[in-house]
Amino acid sequence: MSEPPHAPAASPEPVLSLRRVSKHFGAVSALTDIDLDVRAGEVVALVGDNGAGKSTLVKILAGVHPPSGGTITFNGNPVTFPNPSAALDLGIATVFQDLALCENLDVVANIYLGRELSPLRLDEVAMEKRSWQLLNELSARIPSVREVVASLSGGQRQTVAIARSLLLDPKVILLDEPTAALGVAQTAEVLELIERVRAKGLGVVMISHNMEDVRAVADRVVVLRLGRNNGVFAPDATNAELVGAITGATNNSVSRRAERRAAAQSQSGAPSHE
Amino acid sequence: MSNDVKNPAPIDRADERVTHAVGVGGAIRAFLDRVRSGDLGSLPVVVGLAVIWSVFTALNPLFVSSVNLVNLLFDSSTVGVISLGIVCILMVGEIDLSVGSVSGLASALLGMMWVNQGWPVWVTVPAVIFVGGVIGWIYSQLFNRFGMPSFVSTLAGLLAFLGLQLYVLGSSGSINLPYETGLVKFGQVLTMPHAVSYVLAALPGLFMLVAGMRRMAQRKLGGLSAGSLNALALKASAITLALELAAFYLNLSRGVPWMFCLFAGLVATMNYALTRTKWGRSMTAVGGNREAARRSGINVARIYSSAFVLCGMLAATGGVLSAARLASASQQAGTGDVNLNAIAGAVIGGTSLFGGRGSAYSALLGIIVIGSIASGLTLLDLSSSLRYMITGAVLAVAVIVDSLARRSRVSHGRA
Numbered sequence: 001m002s003e004p005p006h007a008p009a010a011s012p013e014p015v016l017s018l019r020r021v022s023k024h025f026g027a028v029s030a031l032t033d034i035d036l037d038v039r040a041g042e043v044v045a046l047v048g049d050n051g052a053g054k055s056t057l058v059k060i061l062a063g064v065h066p067p068s069g070g071t072i073t074f075n076g077n078p079v080t081f082p083n084p085s086a087a088l089d090l091g092i093a094t095v096f097q098d099l100a101l102c103e104n105l106d107v108v109a110n111i112y113l114g115r116e117l118s119p120l121r122l123d124e125v126a127m128e129k130r131s132w133q134l135l136n137e138l139s140a141r142i143p144s145v146r147e148v149v150a151s152l153s154g155g156q157r158q159t160v161a162i163a164r165s166l167l168l169d170p171k172v173i174l175l176d177e178p179t180a181a182l183g184v185a186q187t188a189e190v191l192e193l194i195e196r197v198r199a200k201g202l203g204v205v206m207i208s209h210n211m212e213d214v215r216a217v218a219d220r221v222v223v224l225r226l227g228r229n230n231g232v233f234a235p236d237a238t239n240a241e242l243v244g245a246i247t248g249a250t251n252n253s254v255s256r257r258a259e260r261r262a263a264a265q266s267q268s269g270a271p272s273h274e
Numbered sequence: 275m276s277n278d279v280k281n282p283a284p285i286d287r288a289d290e291r292v293t294h295a296v297g298v299g300g301a302i303r304a305f306l307d308r309v310r311s312g313d314l315g316s317l318p319v320v321v322g323l324a325v326i327w328s329v330f331t332a333l334n335p336l337f338v339s340s341v342n343l344v345n346l347l348f349d350s351s352t353v354g355v356i357s358l359g360i361v362c363i364l365m366v367g368e369i370d371l372s373v374g375s376v377s378g379l380a381s382a383l384l385g386m387m388w389v390n391q392g393w394p395v396w397v398t399v400p401a402v403i404f405v406g407g408v409i410g411w412i413y414s415q416l417f418n419r420f421g422m423p424s425f426v427s428t429l430a431g432l433l434a435f436l437g438l439q440l441y442v443l444g445s446s447g448s449i450n451l452p453y454e455t456g457l458v459k460f461g462q463v464l465t466m467p468h469a470v471s472y473v474l475a476a477l478p479g480l481f482m483l484v485a486g487m488r489r490m491a492q493r494k495l496g497g498l499s500a501g502s503l504n505a506l507a508l509k510a511s512a513i514t515l516a517l518e519l520a521a522f523y524l525n526l527s528r529g530v531p532w533m534f535c536l537f538a539g540l541v542a543t544m545n546y547a548l549t550r551t552k553w554g555r556s557m558t559a560v561g562g563n564r565e566a567a568r569r570s571g572i573n574v575a576r577i578y579s580s581a582f583v584l585c586g587m588l589a590a591t592g593g594v595l596s597a598a599r600l601a602s603a604s605q606q607a608g609t610g611d612v613n614l615n616a617i618a619g620a621v622i623g624g625t626s627l628f629g630g631r632g633s634a635y636s637a638l639l640g641i642i643v644i645g646s647i648a649s650g651l652t653l654l655d656l657s658s659s660l661r662y663m664i665t666g667a668v669l670a671v672a673v674i675v676d677s678l679a680r681r682s683r684v685s686h687g688r689a
Contacts (some may be wrong), residue, residue, distance in 0.1 A: 084569065084571070085571050088571075096569065098565075099566075100563070100565060100566035100569045100570070101563070101566055102558070102559045102562040102563045102566050102567065102630070103562060103563065104558060104561070104562035104563075104630040104631060105555070105558060105559060105562060109555060109558075109559075113555070113559055113566070113567070113570040113572070114556070114559075114567075114570035114571040114572045115570075115571070116552040116555055119551060119552035119553070120551055120552070121550060121551070122550050122551065122552065122555065124489075125489075125492045125493055125495075125496045125498065126496070128286065128496075128498060129285070129496050129497065129498065132285045132286055132498075136285070144286065145286065146286075150683075150684070151686075
């Protein structure tokens, strides 16, 4: 709370902290004893194979699913989210993979959807001003906030979705596959955006399949495998280490090639495996 | 505070890669661009209306006579109110096929309670409208709780409430409403005094000007671009001129019906609700992307309920008005083409069948098209068989225009 807004380095105390969080769907354990810390001003990348439990974890944090066990601590207090708006009120905003924007509404209406100012006589001027302010903070390039979202590119839509999540001044923002559907230039734009959000002093949790993107912006890489923690890596960890942790196999094409290269150059680089 | 030197570019005009329409010419160019990309708005209906009116006038000059147009407004108002309910339900991307039956039931209930049971009219009319609301509420529960498609539930309702209408009317089959009552006079003869009609005709333009100038001042204060005062003044004066001329022409015979005034008032209220309130925003959002609306914290079930209930209430109101118009509640009320006309009116006016796009004014414009066709064909002494076929064809054309425009909007990024 007492952090200055432009704190560039991560603060020592985590804003959001998970301890032994589990989730069962009937007989299936989607998540088992997950630990995760997110500090203000840091980007935590959540990586893992399909079915590793990344999306389930995000849904728990977004208040879509209640956890089956474990504790979630936010700003030092244990919390529970019975529904999505509870998580939002607390200060955890989520940008889902499909963005959930209404294409037939303009940018302002989408940013303020469900939270319109003065419900019986919409305050369009105040809403438009604040929308521009949010977009400018992200140095976003949106031609007009009175244009319907259907006319925007994928990257611009992602920008609108992120701007919307920032409307309520969250402490932590969760991004589910923010670059999955984007081209090269738009991906770069969104990664830039993530850095700006971090510079605002927010904790960012980013799910991604793309190791390049993860290395580009993440401060820490948390690997999930089959619903369990499988190591925390620095962003400069080698591909072999990450792929090994994600797949659980130490014998695959990536690791074999790495071994050959390592053998050729004798020994180099100890794994920062926790 | 509106010192331009201090603040050279408004914050919404900082991006110089985007062209913005400036002044009157800019407003016209922007309009043409919009039309080209498939964002037609109410243009097809205005063009359609011009074509229909010229054809019918050529065939029978009586069509544009003041007398006939006054009758046209009386007739259009009843179905128009039903059509307004259809606009509501189409906004959320659902449909109510039973509005005809509900309006028929409403007129039967009006006759039964008011004439046969002797209830006072100021109790009966709200009670009948309440019944319409209850019917809409039943549809919404079927939809929200059981996931029953509105298409099916209202089709079932179409038959069920027609049956109830026949049951209420009993063996006699029709109930005559007394002529010398306010309600029937309202439906048949009551028109405004000339002075009142001119004052009322000036209101929309005046309101547009005042509201527009207030909005401009607020935007300027907030550091946003304000738009052109000339374009606003031009638009407002054009509308005022058109409405005053219409009032003058109608005043040559009986004048402007109070019933039409009620209809126009309902349309204006609905327009405000749909565009300027959180409820209206939610309606549009639910019609555009239901899941996105749900995740934004909008109570989607409640929005659907409000749409169904409003549609039912407006259908019942339309039933009361048409009973007053005909001075009777009969087995024929609400049957035949009432259903189709109400839905066609909304769609022809520009409300999309696919949800999330539309305006209250589409009910007003569309129903005047439908009413003109009916009136023109009646003047030509054509049988109802031809009338049905032509109205059906017009509806088909309107839906084709809607679909094509939608496809064009998608390809131009305006969906």
